[in-house]
Amino acid sequence: MIRRGTHLLVTSTAILVLVFGWPAAAFASTPSCDLPETSHCYSILRGTGTTFYGMYSAWNRANMTAPSSQANPEFMDSEMWFSPACSSYPWVEMGLAYGYEGKIGTVAYYAFYAWKTVGASYDLAFIASLVPNGAVTDEYQMSSPTPDGAWNVYWDGNHYMTPPLGFTSGACVQQGAEVATSNGCAKTFDMYAQAYNSAGQRVNWGAQASVFIPTWVAGTELNGLSYQNSEWSWNTVDSSGC
Amino acid sequence: MSVPAGLRYGVLAAIAAGGILIAATPWTVAAPPLSKGTPEAAGGAVSPQTLLIDSEGLNPQALAQSPVPNCQVNAPATPPDDHGKPADFGPSQAVPAGQPPTASQVSDYARRMAGMFGGTKPAPASAPVFAREMSFADFRTLAEWPDNPTINPQRCVWVITVHAQMAIKVPPGQSPQRVNVYSIVVDAASGTTIGVLAGANLIHGRGPVAQ
Numbered sequence: 288m289i290r291r292g293t294h295l296l297v298t299s300t301a302i303l304v305l306v307f308g309w310p311a312a313a314f315a316s317t318p319s320c321d322l323p324e325t326s327h328c329y330s331i332l333r334g335t336g337t338t339f340y341g342m343y344s345a346w347n348r349a350n351m352t353a354p355s356s357q358a359n360p361e362f363m364d365s366e367m368w369f370s371p372a373c374s375s376y377p378w379v380e381m382g383l384a385y386g387y388e389g390k391i392g393t394v395a396y397y398a399f400y401a402w403k404t405v406g407a408s409y410d411l412a413f414i415a416s417l418v419p420n421g422a423v424t425d426e427y428q429m430s431s432p433t434p435d436g437a438w439n440v441y442w443d444g445n446h447y448m449t450p451p452l453g454f455t456s457g458a459c460v461q462q463g464a465e466v467a468t469s470n471g472c473a474k475t476f477d478m479y480a481q482a483y484n485s486a487g488q489r490v491n492w493g494a495q496a497s498v499f500i501p502t503w504v505a506g507t508e509l510n511g512l513s514y515q516n517s518e519w520s521w522n523t524v525d526s527s528g529c
Numbered sequence: 530m531s532v533p534a535g536l537r538y539g540v541l542a543a544i545a546a547g548g549i550l551i552a553a554t555p556w557t558v559a560a561p562p563l564s565k566g567t568p569e570a571a572g573g574a575v576s577p578q579t580l581l582i583d584s585e586g587l588n589p590q591a592l593a594q595s596p597v598p599n600c601q602v603n604a605p606a607t608p609p610d611d612h613g614k615p616a617d618f619g620p621s622q623a624v625p626a627g628q629p630p631t632a633s634q635v636s637d638y639a640r641r642m643a644g645m646f647g648g649t650k651p652a653p654a655s656a657p658v659f660a661r662e663m664s665f666a667d668f669r670t671l672a673e674w675p676d677n678p679t680i681n682p683q684r685c686v687w688v689i690t691v692h693a694q695m696a697i698k699v700p701p702g703q704s705p706q707r708v709n710v711y712s713i714v715v716d717a718a719s720g721t722t723i724g725v726l727a728g729a730n731l732i733h734g735r736g737p738v739a740q
Binding site: 468 | 634638646648676677679697708711715723726727
């Protein structure tokens with residue numbers, strides 16, 4: 288775990304927000320991000336065009352909540368994805384989520400990693416239940432795959448592994464929000480990522496783009512801005528309740 | 530029933546609690562490892578260790594005995610770190626730290642996990658649920674999961690398979706998907722969730738399951 292000063296970013300953020308402004312609207316608008324037959328909602332930064340061998344990111348434990356309950360489990364998260372190509376299988380991901388998981392019968396704020404290969408189950412492993420604290424930043428890393436594609440996963444320096452996933456590099460790196468709730472709330476997550484090149488060095492992503500899925504969530508439910516290459520800041524439009 | 534060498538008889542259990550009956554058949558230690566379930570795999574023979582959990586309380590012949598899995602409930606090392614706080618639930622609903630969850634709690638929890646990724650509701654009470662307590666090492670073999678240095682391989686875990694729809698996470702931009710079966714693994718001593726396997730039919734039962 289590391290603690291980082293963020294006053295510089297806050298200052299630059301404030302300037303940019305003054306210039307461009309966060310779009311103002313209520314998060315609880317409909318249609319929601321929890322309709323059974325719709326995709327989840329996303330506010331992400333996507334890097335493409337360069338082959339990488341893993342990714343790293345660090346972000347704060349900003350508060351986020353969702354009206355999750357035993358009868359109506361919902362979730363939202365701040366995470367990163369790595370895959371050979373965007374919107375395809377297989378992939379490996381890790382991040383920080385709020386939802387109906389954790390100790391039995393509880394809603395939790397937790398760190399996780401997960402993976403999916405073609406024709407196999409989607410598997411998710413819990414790393415830790417946490418307490419939101421915007422002043423604390425955690426480090427997330429997925430890198431150094433073995434020749435058969437078993438990925439080494441690190442959370443705050445603690446080592447975990449995936450099973451063989453069948454790929455060792457990828458040209459799609461993504462980070463940001465995934466939301467499956469109609470009325471969630473998230474303070475600002477400032478996510479500072481890099482990617483691993485063939486020499487094992489951490490480098491900026493290069494070509495990148497902001498992506499909102501579906502597009503109508505931009506400014507109506509989710510914000511997202513990149514203040515520098517490989518960095519993504521996101522929150523819910525209305526974050527007053529969390 | 531003949532039992533090969535290396536197997537040991539366990540006991541049968543059925544706990545009627547809150548309308549849930551849990552019935553167990555004999556336990557084994559040296560049963561061959563099962564291959565990881567496929568997303569749509571169905572049924573198969575009842576594993577010797579399988580607990581059939583249904584909502585109507587069948588299998589009355591299996592009352593009042595306890596299964597003995599080959600694991601240690603309090604094996605040292607930690608399940609996933611637990612520094613969190615229960616939210617949105619009263620103390621009576623959350624399992625206190627250090628108190629092992631009951632089989633019915635585990636079953637109910639497993640049903641509700643059908644909605645953990647949004648898009649699907651908790652599994653109905655009629656959904657077939659199969660559970661087995663085993664060591665984390667056996668779970669890893671069963672699920673083809675890699676080692677996890679934070680969890681003692683001898684620690685007892687519950688592995689629960691639920692036959693119900695679960696919406697799963699997909700990469701950004703991909704169409705939503707659902708699976709018809711999923712499994713979860715829970716630390717037996719603390720109730721802490723260790724993992725979710727959406728699409729994996731790990732604990733098999735003989736169908737159709739009486740409801």
